[in-house]
Amino acid sequence: MAEPSEFKAKPPAGIDPIGASSEGASLYELIREDIIEGRLAANERLVVTDLARRHGTSTNPVREALQLLRGEGFVIFAPNRGARVRPIDQEFVRDIYEIGVLIEPALTRWFVNMATVEDIAELERIQGLIEENNFADTFRHSELDTAFHTVMYQRHYNRHAAELWWKHREVLRAVSRRFDFTLARRAAILREHRELIALVKAGDADKAAELVARHVEGSGRHILEHMRARNAARAG
Amino acid sequence: MAEPSEFKAKPPAGIDPIGASSEGASLYELIREDIIEGRLAANERLVVTDLARRHGTSTNPVREALQLLRGEGFVIFAPNRGARVRPIDQEFVRDIYEIGVLIEPALTRWFVNMATVEDIAELERIQGLIEENNFADTFRHSELDTAFHTVMYQRHYNRHAAELWWKHREVLRAVSRRFDFTLARRAAILREHRELIALVKAGDADKAAELVARHVEGSGRHILEHMRARNAARAG
DNA sequence: ACGCGCCAGATCGTACATTGTTTGTCGAAA
DNA sequence: TTTCGACAAACAATGTACGATCTGGCGCGT
Numbered sequence: 001m002a003e004p005s006e007f008k009a010k011p012p013a014g015i016d017p018i019g020a021s022s023e024g025a026s027l028y029e030l031i032r033e034d035i036i037e038g039r040l041a042a043n044e045r046l047v048v049t050d051l052a053r054r055h056g057t058s059t060n061p062v063r064e065a066l067q068l069l070r071g072e073g074f075v076i077f078a079p080n081r082g083a084r085v086r087p088i089d090q091e092f093v094r095d096i097y098e099i100g101v102l103i104e105p106a107l108t109r110w111f112v113n114m115a116t117v118e119d120i121a122e123l124e125r126i127q128g129l130i131e132e133n134n135f136a137d138t139f140r141h142s143e144l145d146t147a148f149h150t151v152m153y154q155r156h157y158n159r160h161a162a163e164l165w166w167k168h169r170e171v172l173r174a175v176s177r178r179f180d181f182t183l184a185r186r187a188a189i190l191r192e193h194r195e196l197i198a199l200v201k202a203g204d205a206d207k208a209a210e211l212v213a214r215h216v217e218g219s220g221r222h223i224l225e226h227m228r229a230r231n232a233a234r235a236g
Numbered sequence: 237m238a239e240p241s242e243f244k245a246k247p248p249a250g251i252d253p254i255g256a257s258s259e260g261a262s263l264y265e266l267i268r269e270d271i272i273e274g275r276l277a278a279n280e281r282l283v284v285t286d287l288a289r290r291h292g293t294s295t296n297p298v299r300e301a302l303q304l305l306r307g308e309g310f311v312i313f314a315p316n317r318g319a320r321v322r323p324i325d326q327e328f329v330r331d332i333y334e335i336g337v338l339i340e341p342a343l344t345r346w347f348v349n350m351a352t353v354e355d356i357a358e359l360e361r362i363q364g365l366i367e368e369n370n371f372a373d374t375f376r377h378s379e380l381d382t383a384f385h386t387v388m389y390q391r392h393y394n395r396h397a398a399e400l401w402w403k404h405r406e407v408l409r410a411v412s413r414r415f416d417f418t419l420a421r422r423a424a425i426l427r428e429h430r431e432l433i434a435l436v437k438a439g440d441a442d443k444a445a446e447l448v449a450r451h452v453e454g455s456g457r458h459i460l461e462h463m464r465a466r467n468a469a470r471a472g
Numbered sequence: 473a474c475g476c477g478c479c480a481g482a483t484c485g486t487a488c489a490t491t492g493t494t495t496g497t498c499g500a501a502a
Numbered sequence: 503t504t505t506c507g508a509c510a511a512a513c514a515a516t517g518t519a520c521g522a523t524c525t526g527g528c529g530c531g532t
Contacts, residue, residue: 025315049514058486060296063516064303071307079261080492082515095396102338160331164400283482294518299484316483316524 027055027065035074035085036174042087046075072167090227093175096168097220103161104149104216105209108196111152112205120200122151127193135186142173148193172223179226188218263291263301271310271321272410278323282311308403326463329411332404333456339397340385340452341445344432347388348441356436358387363429371422378409384429408459415462424454 031051034040051062066083069075075083086092111119126148133140146169156162181189192215199208267287270276287298302319305311311319322328347355362384369376382405392398417425428451435444 047514059515060299060485063296063300064484067300067303068307071304071309073307080515081494092396095394098342098394099339099397099400102342103335106334106338158331158334160328161335164335285482295483296517296519300516318483 027051027057027061028068030055031065032069032072032074035069036088036171038088038174038178040085042085042089044085046083046085048082088171088175090224090231093172093223093227094220096171097216097223100165100168100172100216100220101213103165104153105213107153107156107158107161107165108212109205109209110156112200112203112208114155115152115200119151120197123148123197123200126151127197130193131190135181138180139177141181142177145189146173172219175227176219176223179223179230182222185218185222189215192218263287263293263297264304266291267301268305268308268310271305272324272407274324274410274414276321278321278325280321282319282321284318324407324411326460326467329408329459329463330456332407333452333459336401336404336408336452336456337449339401340389341449343389343392343394343397343401344448345441345445346392348436348439348444350391351388351436355387356433359384359433359436362387363433366429367426371417374416375413377417378413381425382409408455411463412455412459415459415466418458421454421458425451428454 031040031046040046046066048059048062048066051066052059055062066075066077070077070083074086076086077083126144130141130144130148133144135141149169150166153162153165192211196208196211196215199211267276267282276282282302284295284298284302287302288295291298302311302313306313306319310322312322313319362380366377366380366384369380371377385405386402389398389401428447432444432447432451435447
């Protein structure tokens with residue numbers, strides 16, 4: 001049961017985003033993926049008729065999917081002027097990773113006080129896979145890294161906070177997948193994960209929370225630097 | 237320009253939730269209000285046909301409004317089974333006020349470092365109105381209190397965090413409006429607001445952040461106590 | 473009392489009408 | 503000749519109407 005590709009790390013089983021009609025749900029997921037993965041350009045117009053034709057349905061399911069995406073903040077509406085893709089730019093990324101820096105330490109603190117032996121074993125197992133992979137497959141690393149943190153947050157009593165974390169995580173994961181990890185960042189990730197496991201074992205919630213704050217901060221900065229670099233390259 | 241009723245404290249001008257069609261927007265607002273204000277019972281079914289008839293439109297705008305509300309978490313969908321009102325219960329309230337405890341101190345910290353003389357004057361003006369009202373009109377107090385905090389957060393660079401705060405605030409405001417403030421809580425609110433202004437003036441960001449954490453924590457606890465009491469009374 | 477099937481009601485998808493926006497062309501004035 | 507503006511036609515969003523499909527409950531029969 002250690003199949004790598006299984007790590008399509010599911011949301012912490014709280015308020016699932018899906019649940020509409022069969023067609024509507026898939027439409028929602030498809031469009032959402034297209035936005036997060038960057039296949040739909042920033043600020044691109046989302047024409048209902050086009051989307052309907054492209055996905056082989058009529059317009060109504062598309063409209064509902066777009067409203068759903070609007071509620072989640074991935075799409076912007078202008079009255080009588082339709083929908084546009086909300087750009088996932090540096091500001092956007094900065095905003096959500098900063099929120100992560102505030103929330104994740106609290107989630108971690110709770111986890112440290114509630115962690116079972118099995119939890120810790122699971123963390124170590126995933127960390128083993130991460131080190132085994134050693135960033136050879138960056139996609140796989142993304143999934144494993146997400147799984148690592150999911151173990152810590154998935155049972156938190158604050159479902160809202162967990163869900164918020166997950167939504168943000170999905171965006172960051174998609175963005176970071178487009179970049180390589182620098183050597184410094186790779187080392188930091190491995191080191192901090194190991195240290196985190198040690199702190200969980202020791203039951204030191206304060207230090208663990210502090211470490212996670214640094215960890216998320218570093219991750220966010222890393223992504224932002226990459227985005228900046230790419231933008232500079234594009235402009236130059 | 238100190239008209240009290242004007243304090244329909246607007247969201248910090250960031251990502252406005254509205255923007256759909258004329259009918260659609262109002263429908264969204266109406267249903268949303270009905271949920272937040274408790275006019276629609278928890279878990280109540282939201283039948284599209286009924287809502288359409290009640291608001292004098294056809295079904296399509298209703299469907300879109302419901303999807304929008306789903307994206308924002310106020311409505312729950314079951315496939316082929318329609319929408320239900322997401323109950324605003326103690327768990328829900330606890331979740332969002334705990335997130336507030338994490339986020340608001342950070343917003344405050346920034347404000348303290350960026351506050352202008354006008355900002356401080358505005359805070360003092362609103363605080364004056366709050367003390368003048370002195371909880372005589374609890375609705376008015378809610379609006380003023382929201383305005384007080386909006387002054388601090390409205391220009392924060394992290395629009396996402398500000399928007400998140402606002403959404404949560406709207407819910408808490410609606411819930412707390414149904415209860416009275418205990419004398420102890422009234423005193424605490426006034427004291428903490430005054431102390432907060434003093435700290436802003438002194439430029440002590442750390443202490444201000446800490447105080448806000450306590451302030452939000454206290455507010456949340458207060459609401460939860462009221463909800464518990466009412467539930468107990470209803471069960472007894 | 474228990475299961476089976478039918479029927480009312482609601483959701484979901486399709487098609488269409490209406491309204492508002494955008495674009496592109498033509499013409500007049502500088 | 504170029505530029506600006508009005509007008510018209512294409513286009514797309516929004517609202518309406520309807521048919522298909524699914525769910526749930528009621529009653530009938532055993």
